[in-house]
Amino acid sequence: MKEMAVCIKNKRIYLFTALTVALFLVFAHQASAAESFFVDSIFDKFERKKVGAVLVYEGNKAKYYVEKPYWDTQNNFLRNQHLVWAYHK
Numbered sequence: 815m816k817e818m819a820v821c822i823k824n825k826r827i828y829l830f831t832a833l834t835v836a837l838f839l840v841f842a843h844q845a846s847a848a849e850s851f852f853v854d855s856i857f858d859k860f861e862r863k864k865v866g867a868v869l870v871y872e873g874n875k876a877k878y879y880v881e882k883p884y885w886d887t888q889n890n891f892l893r894n895q896h897l898v899w900a901y902h903k
Contacts, residue, residue: 849867850867851866853865866883867882878896
């Protein structure tokens with residue numbers, strides 16, 4: 815009986831570990847998904863024709879991208895503020 819309890823406990827640990835790793839990989843992919851967007855240089859302060867952006871949140875109806883150089887300058891607190899804003903839209 816004791817062996818069976820240990821076996822069940824081990825299965826739960828393996829399952830928890832597998833789910834944690836899977837979730838980490840999904841969120842790591844989501845956080846690092848970068849795209850390039852073509853923009854009209856008339857509307858860009860630096861007259862760029864192409865802008866790199868990072869996917870920061872993917873909702874049911876929209877994906878929220880933030881310009882990569884701007885995103886890279888933000889600390890964790892400010893990044894979380896952006897995510898809270900995107901989540902509530």
